[in-house]
Amino acid sequence: MKKNVLIIGAGGVAQVAAYKAAMHNDVLGDIHIASRTMSKCEALVAGILDKKALKRPGILAAHQLDAMDVEATKALIRRTKSQIVLNAGSSFLNMSVLRACIDTGVAYIDTAIHEDPTKVCETPPWYGNYEWKQREECERKGVTAILGAGFDPGVVNAYAALAANAYFDRIESIDIIDVNAGSHGRYFATNFDPEINFREFTGTVWSWQERQWTANKMFEVKRTDDLPVVGSHTTYLTGHDEVHSLSANLDVPNIRFWMGFGEHYINVFTVLNTLGLLSEKPVVTAEGLEVVPLKVVKAVLPDPMSLAPDYAGKTFIGDLVKGVRDGVETELLVYNVADHEEAFAETNSQAISYTAGVPAIAAAMLIARGEWDCHRMVNVEELPPVPFIDLLGKIGLPTRIRDDKGDRTFDPKEFAERRTPPERIARVSGT
Template sequence: MKRNVLIIGAGGVAHVVAHKCAQHNILLGDIHIASRTLGKCRAIIDSIKEKGSQCGPGLLKAHQIDAMDVEATKALIRATRSQIVINVGSPFLNMSVLAACIETGAAYLDTAIHEDPDKVCEAPPWYANHEWKRRDACRAAGVTAVLGVGFDPGVVNAYGRYAMDAYFDEVQSIDIIDINAGSHGRYFATNFDPEINFREFTSTVWSWEDSQWKANAMFERRQDWDLPVVGKRTAYLTGHDELHSMSKNLGVPNIRFWMGFGDHYINVFTVLKNLGLLSEKPVRTAEGLEVVPLKVVKAVLPDPASLAPTYAGKTCIGDLLKGTRHGKPHETFIYNICDHEASYEEVGSQGISYTAGVPAVAAAMLIAEGAWDVGQMVNVEELDPKPFIRLMNRIGLETRVRDADGDRVLDPYEESPAMASITS
């Protein structure tokens, strides 16, 4: 059993992670929050106290750290006696925080793939370029490292694994669909770190089709989907983290990621990109100042965490699987609906942060209990999805299934009457 959690980062997702850890601190132990800006960590702690999120007695403490400094991160892990580290800081930190965990024996979790600040949209498979190079070191040290355990990547990986095992003989395609049908009322804002958001969409879109990588341009391919609760929505083919591990681990010939974008987002994005304002390369102004355009854009856009008070509407994120069952065509959509206003009421966050933060805490709880404490590096689809899905149902993210037999809440341990005809 592992106890005491160190949260790296103090943004919107870290805010959710800290609240949910506090709600379950009887299991998880002391909660520490660390980032470069101590004031942001303290603000999260104040929010936890205002919401009454802390379940039982235990330490809740803020720390200042540059997590790129491996030695400093190691020292903080040891000083706090943290056995679980949840890295929800910038993806630029992944390899440094992972190294600190390997050397201290702490379990490591993150919610996004590592990024090199000087490279945008590296060639696939991205995990092989960075995290997977530390697999042997994790195994040798007996360190559990669960990669990409937000929602996408993370929950959608578990959904794919579970649905393949439960509903299909063979799967031909997995389409991951991410729709935010909410509105924040601002002229323009991104739902997570603008720098990371724009870096995802400024270069080649990689998808896994016919068992090989296929390249497209951003916004080149679109498709309309009719989804539960949010209705008919347009989504665009987009490259995304989970494709890079699921393509390797699931043996499915077609795995694609589709994200919803409104016309306004696309127009603003296109103007910014065409003007060169989304470039990660520094430029020099007429006054001799060197600036990075993308960081300037980030600085003038709203902090995603600030969107929460006015956010209304819902998200729908899930996996549409197509294949065969007993030799006949079969299709299943396994998904979650998250309400922005309900997320704000519970923990003071918007739904995008909520969907990313809750799964990381569920994974930490499974590591603390031992179910997912596997002593090696894994992606989510390599783990048993059943305890993960059931736990998320209990702590804030309910999973549902829609297929020919209807739409129902999924309890992965209890086969419902609707499923009987499928699995018989």
């Protein structure tokens, strides 16, 4: 059993994670929040105390930390006696924080794949470029490292594992659909770090089709679906983290990720990109100043955390899975709908951050309880999905199921027994 959580980061996802950790400190123990900007951590602590979110009296502390400094991170882990570390900050930090966790022997969780700030859209599978290179060391040292434990990646991986393990005999395709049907009222903004957000859409769109990597351009391929609650939406084929692990860990020939964009977003993005303002490469101004265009755009756009008070509407994220069950072609939709205003009322955050932060704390709770303390590096689909999905429903993100029997609330009893033989699932861990 592991106790005491160190949350690295003080943005929207970290804020949700900190609030939720406080609400479950009877399971998680002491809660520590660390970031380069001490004032942001202190503001998070003050907000949690103001809402009286702590389930029981306990330590809730703020710390200043440059998480790129591995030795400083290791020292903070030891000083706070943290046994679970959640990187809810920039994905540029993943490998530094992971190294600190491996060296101190504590559990590691992140919510997105590692990125090198000097590179955009590397060769697939992306996890193979960084995180998976540390798998052998994690297993040798017995270190639990759970990769991509947000919603997408994260919960959608668990949905895929649920379909593969306990529903289908054979899966032909998994289409992950992410739609934000809410509105923040600003002319233009991104829902999380603009630098990370734009980098997703300026490179090659990689998808897994017919058991091979397929390249497309952003906004080249689209589809329209009639979705529960949010209605009909057009989404675009997009490169995303979970495709790179699911394609290796599940025996599925077609895995794609689709994200919804409004015409206004596409128009503004296209102009910025065409003008070179989304480039991560430095340029020199007429005055001799060296600037990175993408960082300038980030600086002038609204802080994603500032959007929360005015956000209204809902989000939809789910897996549309097609395959064969009992000899019959079958379709299954596993999904969640979250509400921006409800997320703000509970955690002072919008639903985009809420859907990423809550699953990370669910993963931490399962590690603390021992259910997910696997002593090796894994992606979420390699872990038992039912306890995770069930716990999510209890702490704020309920799952629904839609198939030929209708649309219903997820019931763990329905998926209690494994359907697919273990040998049908190719795990990269070799187990």
